[in-house]
Amino acid sequence: MEDTLKKYEGRLPESVLEDVRQSMPKKISESKLREVMETVEKEYTQMLAEPGESVGIVSAESIGEPGTQMTLNTFHFAGVAEMNITTGLPRIIEILDGRRNITTxxxxxxxxxxxxxxxxxxxxxxxxKETKLADIASEITLNLAESRIEVTIDNDKAKELAITEANLLKALKTANKNLSIDIKKGIYIFKMKSKDENSNAIYKLKEKIKESYIRGVxxxxxxxxxxxxxxxxxxxxxxxxxxxxxxxxxxxTRTTTNDIFEIEEVLGIEAARHALINEVFKVIENQGLNVDIRHLMLVADTMCFNGKLKGITRYGVVREKASVLARASFETPIKHIISASLTGEVDKLNSVVENVMLNQPVPVGTGLPKLITKRVK
Amino acid sequence: MNKKIDVKKHILVPKYQKLSDKEKEELLQKYNVTTSELPRILKSDPMLAGVGAKPGDVMQITRNSSTAGRNVFYRVVVNG
Structure with a gap:
């Protein structure tokens, strides 16, 4: 059995072979298995996308149509926790636009x-958890007369977080290098080292001190x-x-984030592609919609083609298009046409949109093959 | 505190392998493409650290796919 299956390795995907392996009886005769495999291969090749099939538009419609059913709620409670997570359409838009700063x-x-x-x-x-000074302080007062800031620490909270006085002082000193810090009767006194007395500066300083990093990630x-x-x-x-x-x-090996750009930075473009598919699929599944994951894979492959994550925006993948008319047909047409005419760009009319504009057959499906003749001398 | 992290073991990360010149030729022949038409991977990609890949090399990437089981993909190394 294994020998026969081995012949199909490379021709059929592994999951198909595995399915066959699972569903065949153990004592199947060699000739019968061969017959089965022939049918399997025939079926498989029939199911493949044909050359010239416009897979992009099929994906777009397949994601877009169920997408209209999605909720527009930005925030909703994700069951287990009291934490807000962006889901639904806003999340999908955020991912596919390739935004660097995601909302949650x-x-x-x-x-x-x-x-x-x-x-x-x-x-x-x-x-x-990241602990800031504001998390453990019970009181922060401004002393304008002596232009200093006095911070009282909530000892219960500090004890709960196991922060000792020495630790805290050290952390505060590294966080605020240009300040002098003293402790008097459990009160932390912050003073500016330089003597430029500006009453506005002290308010700014207070906000800065509040954000002092103490420990955590x-x-x-x-x-x-x-x-x-x-x-x-x-x-x-x-x-x-x-x-x-x-x-x-x-x-x-398993810890992940929902920030795809961070994954790209730490784990590389392939991991980012994988995460992108997972994230979009998770949202779609969550909404009770049914989109084939292959469509998302196509989108993700497009976004990761250049080795760097690109959103589907006029700054991302659309900008990379070779054709001026195709770019102009997406957003900001005048900008594209002007800059193309200034730089003398040439449009080779190799793709779909520009040929639709010019009323020519599009290079898709039966429009793709060309007839070549040999000239007879 | 931050010791060297072995990110190559992460579940999101596929297997990477550099193709030899001969394998590269065969690949380009098989799909009738040039290297400029292949998907790209930046030279600065964290997964290429220690591989010693130069621009123009082709990386073979074996992904775990939920639809095909295993799936082989190729990316050409570019500067960046």
Whole structure:
């Protein structure tokens, strides 16, 4: 059986071969199997997209039509948590436009063995969360007369986060290098080293001090440990993949983020493509819609073609089109036509849109083959 | 605290392999394309670190696909 199947490797995808392997009885005769495989291959080749098929427009329609059913709600509660996550149409637009700053960055942190069973889960969660001075301060007062800022620390909160006075002072000193910091009776006094007395500056300073980084992973603003499939994972608001993959208790093989650009940066373009498909598919599935994943793969391949993530906008993939008329037909036509005429661009009319404009057969389907004759001398 | 991360083991990351010159020729012949028509991968891509790929090399990428099981893809290395 295996020998016969082996002949089809490379001709049929692995999943098809696996299906055959699973569904055939163990003691099938060689000749029967050969017959089956012939039918399988015939069926498979029939199902392939034909050369010249306009797969792009088919994908566009297949995603767009169910897309009209999607909710326009930007925020909605994702069941397990009290966390807002962008879903539905706004999320899809955000992904396909290739926006760098997404509205709700989020991570799923998987943990290594003893920790994934719940060991020290709270401690880890607190360690991951970014703590700023404002999180542990109970009172911040301005002393305008002596132009200094006095911060009272909430000791209960500090104890809960296991932050000692020495730790805190060190963190504050690295965060605010141009300030002098003293402790008097548990009150932290911030003073500017330089003597330019500007009453406005002190207000700005107060805001800056509030944001002083104390510890944790930068960018992680909220944490939520949850149990999923028998193990503990941490869901976060905010994202910092690079830092988190380097932490000793984090399972670096499964931890992901929903920020595709971050994935591109840390794990490369192929991983970003994979994540992009996952993210879009997740939204579509969530909405109870049914779009074949192959359409999304085509979109993702287009967006990742150049080795860099490009959104489907006039700044992204549309800009890369060779034809002036095709670019002009998307958005801002006058801009494109003017710059093309200034630089003397040539349109070779190789694609669909420009030929539609000029009332010529489009190079799609039966319009694709050309007749070539040999001249007889 | 930040030790060297082995990102190549991440579930999102496929297998990468550099094609030899002979394999590259065969590939271009098989699909009747030139390297400029292949999808690209930047030389600065984190997955190319330590591979020693030069612009013009072709990387073979074996993806895990939910539809085809396994799927082979090619990208040409470009500057950037």
């Amino acid at each position: 960055p989020m991570m799923e942190i998987y943990l290594k063995k003893p920790y994934s069973q719940g060991k020290d889960i709270k401690k880890i969660a607190l360690y991951v 930068r960018g992680i603003t909220q944490i939520l440990p949850v149990k999923k499939d028998g193990e503990f994972i941490i869901i976060t608001a905010g994202s910092n993949l690079k830092k988190l993959l380097g932490l000793p208790f984090v399972d670096g």
